[in-house]
Amino acid sequence: MSNEERFDVLVIGGGPGGQKAALQAREANKRVLLIEETSAIGGECVRRGTIPSKTLRETACALRAFVARTNGAYEVLHKEVVPLESLMSRVGTVVDAHLEYMGRMLARCDVTLCRGRASFASPKTLTVREQSGATRTVSGDIVVIATGSRPRATKEIPIDHEHIMDSDSFLSLAYLPRSLTVLGAGVIASEYASIFAALGTQVTMVDRGDRPVSFLDPELTSVLLSELRARGLEFVGGDRAVSAAWNGVDAVETTLASGRVVRSEKVLVAQGRIANLGHLAIENAGLTANARGLLDVDANGQTSVPGVYAVGDVVGPPALASSAMEQGRTAMRHALGLPPPLHADLLPMAVYTIPEMAGVGLTEEQAKTAHGGALVGRATFDEIARGHIAAATSGLLKLVLDPTGRILLGVHVVGEGASELVHIGQMALIGRLPPDAFVENVFNFPTMAEAYRVAALDAISRRP
């Protein structure tokens, strides 16, 4: 038997978007119930996604940098010897620390937590089925759907999470595969492909497109592809997998549309993600998913049902933790009648490949479309002293300016530290600084940030 419990705000999903929505509501002193299906707050970002993969990435980067910076004086690892478990040994510590931090924050802010699987009984009423099997009914004035996403599966490539895996199961591997076929070339596929190539796995990437992460600036992805190939990765573009099957002994055989058969110890299928809407019974809220299986929302994150919002991966791209957080805040502020956050439209993005890629503002193509042209200043990392010191000379920083070369429109970086470097450009955009500011002000020496000065000088020298 269950009695209906009343709250001001119901948040379904404890990932980045849901957390921020809940905390924003608590700032306004609302009674908030956060419903999370799993044992730990944080969503897939913490358990299987961002945190574990970036922890493994750091290990791979550290090993690679050590070898490069010692000029081969030390043999760091032999690819046969290192079990994945030891490389991942810090992951548990990192995840626990993150979970403890989030748990403390939510508790400090007095967010009520409920562990269970929620479904709509009506637009503002949810049924929550707990782990024990018991159910409870809760209602609220505002509902935020932040249930995230899961890897997309296709009928042609059956995923068994043992030989043919997706990004959720891939890091559960107990050993480093000798060979890996990665199906897809988006963010997740490219990140994992680059990490495992750096760790010594023989990687083959297969995708219909002609380059990885094709939505990014082609100059950036050209640097990435060059680096990946230098580590032995084979990129098979303009093709796709039509079948994949375990041979019962020691390999997965992936057949491509071209007829080629790729043999590898494991296969990672990373061909997009789909929203977690299956258990929600959204039809009871008067909602339907669009043709891509996502929820449509307006600029404030509100669905077609007043008072019901959706944030994060359920609404589609950019599907980043950072954008989900901002969407959560924006949606809740709108729901509460508060002004939107400042500069919510100027979100940086980063792809944690090896090397990293990052950007903020307009791309060169977008600037040409919007302004009838663009002046681009470039700095390669081999022009930067720190690039040589750190043995990280493969990289590029682009300043995208208007045709006069006096207004900064965007910054795009590939190379070591790109995800950090981009924030300098982000601040310059927010402060509407001219590119001359990078020349007239002093940077520490030697730093990678000096690339901003070099790129600015390059652009200024070609001003009309």
Added chain:
Amino acid sequence: MQSSLQRVQHERPPGPDTVESERPRIRARLAAGQLELPILPDVVAGVLRAASDPDTDARKLAELVRTDAAIAAHVLRVANSSYFSRGTPVVSLQHAVSRLGIKTLRDILLIVTCDQKLFRSGTRGPELREELRMSLATAAFAQEIARVCRRNVEGSFLAGLLHHVGRPVLYAELAAFEAADPHHADAVTVLTDELHAEVGAEMLTLWQLPRELSLAVRFHHCPEDAKDAKGAASIVAVASDVARATLRHAGELEVAALATHPLLSSFDLHPDDMASVLARRAEIASSLQGGS
């Protein structure tokens, strides 16, 4: 819910005092690496026949390794010996097959079958066969549960297969004690129930198998004590309960109760998803037929 061990101990009377001398003796031999894992004679015969036949295909050999707990344990033991491993620890059966290759696997199977102690305790033979059948079913369910949870499928299968590997070791070690007096049978059962998890875990550690596997085996009756291997140990415990309910043809109510098993929360499996595993239990249990 009582653990499996607690249920068995409740059902059996306490053993006579002489069993007390066996406990420290077993632990001393365990510490010295002197306990052996016996193999059933007919299993040896079947594996020997397959491994020595050059026409036996690779799939069949790989399948042989997966369907008998003792064979699997010995293959991993030999695979992790300094001669074969060359510094690369093998962490699962699949890992062993892919790293060693079929030719080396065939050699290892021959070594194992020619070199190992045969299980010759007549009174425990039927019990051991049932144990091995249950272990195989537990492995199958652990694998499927891990698949639904998107966790380490290979590791879960192995943990399920080997979770009772300590039992035949103890049956063999206590065979002489049991044969000395018919009244010792209950004491042997109680002692085996008490020590099998510890013995199994220690032997897996000795064979350089992953720590999480050893912990899952050690704590499969009390997963809450398994610390960072709690999820893995819980999967084995739940899989074992499902295997028992399936092979003993439990009633629908008992099976339905498994959908809300109290350990599901340890590995974040929702009752609805567990119900989908239970709905396929006959199919899952039959997927590994061909075992002992």
